[in-house]
Amino acid sequence: MTEFGKTLAFTETVIPGLLIADLPVHGDSRGWFKENWQREKMTAAGLPDFGPVQNNISFNDEVGTTRGIHAEPWDKWVSVASGRIFGAWVDLREGPTFGAVFTAEIDPSKAIFVPRGVGNSYQTLEPDTAYAYLVNDHWSPDAEYSFLNLADETVAVPWPIPLDEVEISAKDLAHPRLAEVTPIPSKKTLVVGANGQLGLALRAAFGESARFEYAGRDDIDLTDPSFASSRRWRDYATIVNAAAYTAVDLAETTDGRADAWAANVTGVAALARVATENGITLVHVSSDYVFDGMKDAAYTEEDIVRPLGVYGQTKAAGDAIVSTVPRHYIIRTSWVIGEGKNFVRTMASLAERGIDPKVVDDQFGRLTFTEELSSAVQHLLAQQAPFGVYNVTNDGPIVPWADVARKVFTAVGSDPARITAVSTSDYFASESAPVAPRPRNSELDLTKIRATGFAPRAWDRALSDYLS
The missing domain is CATH 2.60.120.10 (Jelly Rolls)
Known part of the structure; x- marks a missing residue:
């Protein structure tokens, strides 16, 4: 009954x-x-x-x-x-x-x-x-x-x-x-931008198995109208968007502006649409460039975005799109260091070649190693943390780029006094090509990510591990 x-x-x-x-x-x-x-x-x-x-x-x-x-x-x-x-x-x-x-x-x-x-x-x-x-x-x-x-x-x-x-x-x-019986496999995770700095770190963290799919620029075109039907999307649980147009100065040119908007906005919109329609969790990596850097304290996840240049504007627009996806994580980060060409490798190379560089000392922040970023992505997914925006950088002191350069010189056995500190305006004074405005303050508050149980390493300790 x-x-x-x-x-x-x-x-x-x-x-x-x-x-x-x-x-x-x-x-x-x-x-x-x-x-x-x-x-x-x-x-x-x-x-x-x-x-x-x-x-x-x-x-x-x-x-x-x-x-x-x-x-x-x-x-x-x-x-x-x-x-x-x-x-x-x-x-x-x-x-x-x-x-x-x-x-x-x-x-x-x-x-x-x-x-x-x-x-x-x-x-x-x-x-x-x-x-x-x-x-x-x-x-x-x-x-x-x-x-x-x-x-x-x-x-x-x-x-x-x-x-x-x-x-x-x-x-x-x-x-x-x-x-x-043939068991039903787990839903898959797709990493977009798998050949970039973060993409390579995610591949190392997730590993090679049928549960994970990695797509580089040559493997997937987010702007292609057929993208939405290119896969059986109900078989995917998560998309991690590690792809982005990051040439901040080139973005200020006519062609660069078009490319930045195509990658950081149009492509993101395609991912957001697929994620929304198929109940997929979308993890999207953003940037400190969505802020103008004028705040005299660390930026929180609730601060209003005020991008200065084209790159920052496209990242802010991408964030706004991803925020409409029911299941989303927006990870804001800064000063990213991973495999391939980056500031740390450049400074180490200059030190070893006997070149004494000029480095800006009026932009402040922390380094973020891609190993830390990929660990944070894994952590948020594994813990099923509340959806939303999270700041993720390495922990440690807030310093200017010049101090990071000195740390690199010291770590590779060179004299840190060889670094000449200059202002951003002096550094770019001789440039004839367009130069993107940079945020002066790139400090991101880590309280929210720490509250989920994630404890970022100090950037200076991570730097030593990276260089060794």
Whole structure:
């Protein structure tokens, strides 16, 4: 019998992510009514906001009609409209809970959320039973499915009505046993800009496996109109955007301005659209250049952006676009150092070649090593930290570029007195090409990222490790 008057509540099961729900059902002499799907109430009560796109109904004439066990690469919300079913769910995902089983009877006062990759099967316990399921993807022949035989001896589902007494399709009878099942793989992570400084660090951090996909500039064109259909995006959990146009001075030229807006705004908009439409978490790396550097204290995540030049304007515009994605992390950073050409390598090379450089001493901040950035990305994703903006740099003292240069000279055994400190205006005085305005203060407050449990290393200690 359907139980009336229950409070909406979700209960976890032995299968991670499989949630059984008690639904409020209101009845009288005329029949009953329930809110079968109410996004605001259900997400507030603990149901994932899984974004259904299709509603299907299965009607069954006879008691004992049995269907399954099917694992699809999408999430489902299953509920009963009339009658009663015995449901059995088996975890067919890759991982330690592969083969775990949960069973329950479902009537109109109950429902169940079935996560992607969990096999589902149903046996009707009353005639004229109809159950409905919302799914968050459309059927596709390219999707990866998995199936398990209803009579598998390993999972040993306790069917109320023996399988030899019920109606089962020939296709369901032919499904493999558990030992022969192909597990549903985890959703993938795509790293865009994989050949840049941060992209290389992310590749080293994530490693090489089928779960991670790396795309460089030659592998993916975000401005191509076909980008949105270039992959089966429902198979991706995360996109990390490590790509950017970073030639700050060249961005002040006519061609550079167009290239900067194409990469940092148009391309980001394409990623944001795909992420929003497919429930993907978008991790986007931003810059201290979104600020004008006039603040006399560290910039927090809540400070209003005031970019000075074209590069900063494009990064601020990209941030605004990414902020509209329901699942997003915007990581603001500064003075990035990784593999390839960068300030630290340049200073080390000058020291070793006996060249005494002039270095500006009126721009202040901290270095950020790409190893630290990639660790922060991993941390935020692993901890499922609240979505939003996070400042990420290395920790340590706030210094001008000239002091960083002196640290580099000292670390490679050269005299730091060989560095001549100059103002930014003097440094660029002889330049004939356009020069982008730089923020004077690039200090980013790290309170928010620390509160998630991430502790950045001091930049001077990281510098020693980098040079050694």
